[in-house]
Amino acid sequence: MHNEGFFFQAFVYLAAAVISVPIAKRLGLGSVLGYLLAGVAIGPFGLGLIGEEGQDVMHFAEFGVVLMLFLVGLELQPTRLWRLRGPILGLGGLQVAVTTALLAGVALAVGQPWRVAVAVGLILALSSTAIVLQTLAEKGLMKTEAGQSSFAVLLFQDIAVIPMLALMPLLAPSTLTTDGEAAAGHAAAGHATTWIDTLPTWSQPLVVLAAVVLVVVFGKFLTRPIFRIIAKSGLREIFTAASLLMVIGIALLMTSVGLSPALGTFLAGVVLANSEYRHELEGDIEPFKGLLLGLFFLAVGTSIDFQLIAGNPGGVAAIVAILVTIKLVVLLALAKVFRMGLDQSLIFAFALAQAGEFAFVLVSFATQNGIFSQAVAAPLIAAVAVSMALTPLLLIFAEKLLLPRVGTTEQMEKAADTFDEESPVIIAGFGRFGGVVGQLLRANGVKATVLDLDSDRVELLRSLGMEVYYGDASRVDLLHAAGAENAQLLILAIDDSGKILEMVETAKKHFPHLKILARATDRPDAYALFDAGVDQVYRETLDTALRAGVDAMSMLGFRTFAATRSAHRFRCHDEESLREMASVRHDKQRYLSRARERIRMLEETMKKAHQETAEQRSVGWDVDSLRLEFGGRAPGDAPSSAEDPSADAR
Numbered sequence: 001m002h003n004e005g006f007f008f009q010a011f012v013y014l015a016a017a018v019i020s021v022p023i024a025k026r027l028g029l030g031s032v033l034g035y036l037l038a039g040v041a042i043g044p045f046g047l048g049l050i051g052e053e054g055q056d057v058m059h060f061a062e063f064g065v066v067l068m069l070f071l072v073g074l075e076l077q078p079t080r081l082w083r084l085r086g087p088i089l090g091l092g093g094l095q096v097a098v099t100t101a102l103l104a105g106v107a108l109a110v111g112q113p114w115r116v117a118v119a120v121g122l123i124l125a126l127s128s129t130a131i132v133l134q135t136l137a138e139k140g141l142m143k144t145e146a147g148q149s150s151f152a153v154l155l156f157q158d159i160a161v162i163p164m165l166a167l168m169p170l171l172a173p174s175t176l177t178t179d180g181e182a183a184a185g186h187a188a189a190g191h192a193t194t195w196i197d198t199l200p201t202w203s204q205p206l207v208v209l210a211a212v213v214l215v216v217v218f219g220k221f222l223t224r225p226i227f228r229i230i231a232k233s234g235l236r237e238i239f240t241a242a243s244l245l246m247v248i249g250i251a252l253l254m255t256s257v258g259l260s261p262a263l264g265t266f267l268a269g270v271v272l273a274n275s276e277y278r279h280e281l282e283g284d285i286e287p288f289k290g291l292l293l294g295l296f297f298l299a300v301g302t303s304i305d306f307q308l309i310a311g312n313p314g315g316v317a318a319i320v321a322i323l324v325t326i327k328l329v330v331l332l333a334l335a336k337v338f339r340m341g342l343d344q345s346l347i348f349a350f351a352l353a354q355a356g357e358f359a360f361v362l363v364s365f366a367t368q369n370g371i372f373s374q375a376v377a378a379p380l381i382a383a384v385a386v387s388m389a390l391t392p393l394l395l396i397f398a399e400k401l402l403l404p405r406v407g408t409t410e411q412m413e414k415a416a417d418t419f420d421e422e423s424p425v426i427i428a429g430f431g432r433f434g435g436v437v438g439q440l441l442r443a444n445g446v447k448a449t450v451l452d453l454d455s456d457r458v459e460l461l462r463s464l465g466m467e468v469y470y471g472d473a474s475r476v477d478l479l480h481a482a483g484a485e486n487a488q489l490l491i492l493a494i495d496d497s498g499k500i501l502e503m504v505e506t507a508k509k510h511f512p513h514l515k516i517l518a519r520a521t522d523r524p525d526a527y528a529l530f531d532a533g534v535d536q537v538y539r540e541t542l543d544t545a546l547r548a549g550v551d552a553m554s555m556l557g558f559r560t561f562a563a564t565r566s567a568h569r570f571r572c573h574d575e576e577s578l579r580e581m582a583s584v585r586h587d588k589q590r591y592l593s594r595a596r597e598r599i600r601m602l603e604e605t606m607k608k609a610h611q612e613t614a615e616q617r618s619v620g621w622d623v624d625s626l627r628l629e630f631g632g633r634a635p636g637d638a639p640s641s642a643e644d645p646s647a648d649a650r
Contacts, residue, residue: 009050012042012049012050013042013050013295013298016038016039016041016042016298017034017035017038017294017298019038020034020035020037020038020041021034021035021038021294022034024037030135030138030139030392030395030396031134031138031294032131032134032135032138032297032391032392033389033392033393035294035297035298035301036297036298036300036301036388036389036392037301038298038301039297039298039299039300039301039302039303039304040301040302040304040389041301042298042302043301043302043303043304044302045304045305045306045307050302063251063292064130064288064289064290064291064292064293064294064295064296065129065130065262065293065296065357066247066251066261066262066265067247067265067285067288067289067292067293068129068130068133068134068262068289068293069129069158069262069263069265069266069269070247070265070266070268070269070285071269071282071285071286071289072133072151072266072269073265073266073267073268073269073270073271073272073273074269074270074272074273074278074281074282075269075273076269076270076273077270077273077274078270078271078273078274081270084148084151084152087148087149087152087153087338088152088153088155088156089156090338091149091152091153091156091334091338092152092153092154092155092156092157092160093156094334094337095125095153095156095157095330095331095334095352096125096126096156096157096160098330098334099121099124099125099326099327099330100118100121100122100125101121102121102326102330103120103121103124103125103322103323103326104117104118104120104121104122105117105121106322106326107120107121112376115171115172115173115371116371116372116376118171119168119171119362119366119371119372120376120380122164122167122362123164123355123359123362123363123366123380124323124355124359124380124384125157126157126160126161126355126356126358126359126362127153127154127157127327127352127353127354127355127356128354128355128356128357128388128391129154129157129158129262129356129357130293130296130297130357131297131354131388131391131392132150132154132351132352132391133150133151133154134293135351135391135392135395136150136351139395139399141347144344144347145340145341145344145348146340146343146344146345146347146348146351147347149335149338149340149344149348150348150351150352153352154352155266157356157358158260158262158263158266158358159260159263161260161358161361161362164362165258165362165365168362168365168366168369168371169369171366171369171371172369172370172371173370173371196208196256196257196258204258207257208257208258208259211253211254211256211257211259211264212259212264212267214253215250215253215254215264215267215268215271216267216271218268219267219268219271219272220271223246223272223275223277224275224276224277224459226242227239227242227275227277227455227470228455228456228459230242231277231453231455231470232455232456236284236472239280239284240284243280243281243284243285244284244285244288246268247265247268247285250264250265250268251264251265276458276459276462276468276469276470277469277470277471278469278481279451279469279470279471279478279481279482280469280470280471280472280478282477282478282481283471283475283477283478283480283481286477286480286481287477296357300357300385300388300389301389303360303381303385304382304385304386304389305378305381305382305385308378308379308382309382309386312379315379316379316382316383316386319379319380319383320383320386320387320390323353323354323355323383323387324353324354324387324390324394327349327352327353327354328349328350328353331345331348331349331352331353332345332346332349335348335349343403346398346402346403347395347398347399347403350394350395350397350398350402351391351394351395353387353391353394354387354388354390354391354394355383355384355387355388356384356388357388359380359381359384360381360384363377363380363381363384364377423447423448423449423483423487424446424447424448424487424488424489425441425446425447425448425449425487425488425489425490425491426448426449426450426451426473426479426482426483426484426487426489426490426491427448427449427450427451427491427493428451428452428473428490428491428492428493428494428503429451429452429473429492429493429494429495429519430450430452430457430461430466430468430493431452431454431457431493431494431495433493433495433519433540434450434452434491434493434494434519437491437493438450438466442466447467448467448491449467449469449482449483449487450466450467450468450469451468451469451470451471451472451473451478451482452468452469452470452471453470453471453472453494455470458470469482473490473492473494473503474499474502474503474506475506476506476509476510479506479507479510479511480510484507484510484511484514485511487511487514488514488515489514489515489516489517490503490507490511490514490515490516490517491516491517491518492504492516492517492518492519492534493519494519495519495521497520497521497525497528500518500519500520500525500529501528501529501532504516504518504529504532504533504534505532508532508533515535515536516533516534516535516536517534517535517536517537517538518534518536518537518538519538519540520537520538520539520540521539521540522539523539523578523581525539526539526578526582527578527581527582530578530579530582531582537578542571542574546567546570546571547567549563549567549570550563550564550566550567553566573598573601577598580594580598581594581595581598
């Protein structure tokens, strides 16, 4: 059953996800718990469709965490990250230090040696970045104070993994720290066989620093010209390949110098947060991140050793209970110290009250270094997996039972310091049409998120200080990334009528609340857009043509006001006609009949308006009437000598 090849395994994992996750979401349990339960169902202690190879899948699926941290970095501009330095260092640092101390104290109290106790405290102090961020994002809590504080703690924990890996060999018993045995342990753990270990000790920190600087320089100065060249190819799959290549390359670089690949890609994401290619990168990588994270959660579910739990249920339950209790107490205390409200404190504490995925790596590393025996490692791994699986349930408990009874009435949403930009308007296309609309809105203080597929234009406009991003607005993932859920208007200003219809269909399906304003080349385009449900259609040459008509009438002797009012009447009649003709255009006879009738009505309307104007002899907007209204001179005329004593002298 376990040797039927890659396609069978892929089918099992995909079927488990497709069946379980929608059910879990319908029951209000969230996708993470759905994945975990599906993993249990197909694992060795469920249907037995997945065996020991599930552990290998987990190592592959951990790349989903790397992609997730990259996307989180893209949402954090460096200035916003700097504003989070207090929670990252203060809240995150205190959480790791205090939790480690308390858990180590419990381990000492039950008779474990101090080396084992310290290792246990360090390992269990970490929380699950993948589960927490995914669960909070699904519940819409990432923008709350609890969500941002949770992210700050998780980021510090990811950074803390690096010194923890360095500290583990120092905790090994002296009898197992000979050079040969240590090297064997490191090699087995897969963390110390990189080329950097062959360098002199004094040079290793310099190499690590150089790798970090290389990532920053690459993201700051090289990605834009590279992505601009790739974007000119017009091939979306090449852009996607380049995005994945960049992330994988950075992950490999970080791993080769002994750093966390997730930390490296997070740094790259922060550097690229201001890039015009940010939304396109998000749209390309998001599907891979989602699939790999789902695979990771499935692998966690399959890894839960129910045989071990059944053999020692009291021991595993005790570890989980102690772990969750200590973390809840520490997190609630820190939330109070940092003056978080009660609602936010409860969400923050229950979100982070589990162990994390890095615990699997650290337990393996500690075992290989002789710190743990298998008798200690096995129940620890089981407790870690169980605590991760309990996280969605703990949050449901907090939301459904605790908050309604003991929570405050404060708002969950935090208005300021959100991670993502939210603009009321999204403009697709910033050429000769969209550029005028965008500049008018900007001049009046209306911020718009602009998407354009011309990489050269994007580069030019960004050099002028405009917020323009490279991307195809017909992609629903890109619209998500651009904030379409919270926008009010979508302005479609590209010059491809077929693409505009595709965008309208996407927006109507996924963002029905958006009001859509679309550019049309001619009447047939306008008809199709009305049929598609567009709120307002703008034929690109209509206003310019009417302006030309007004100028022509003025040059022929018509009064300015009369010509302008005539153009306004013509426009109103034409737009009314456009909507009416759209409904009958498929019936040729009826269409021609209505068109002739509309032409006759237009001529009669204009003739009547001309007669009324002649009778009223309206002189609005003409120079003579303006002189009368403004006391004998029009605005812009030179002042008379009576008004300006210096006039005679001049």
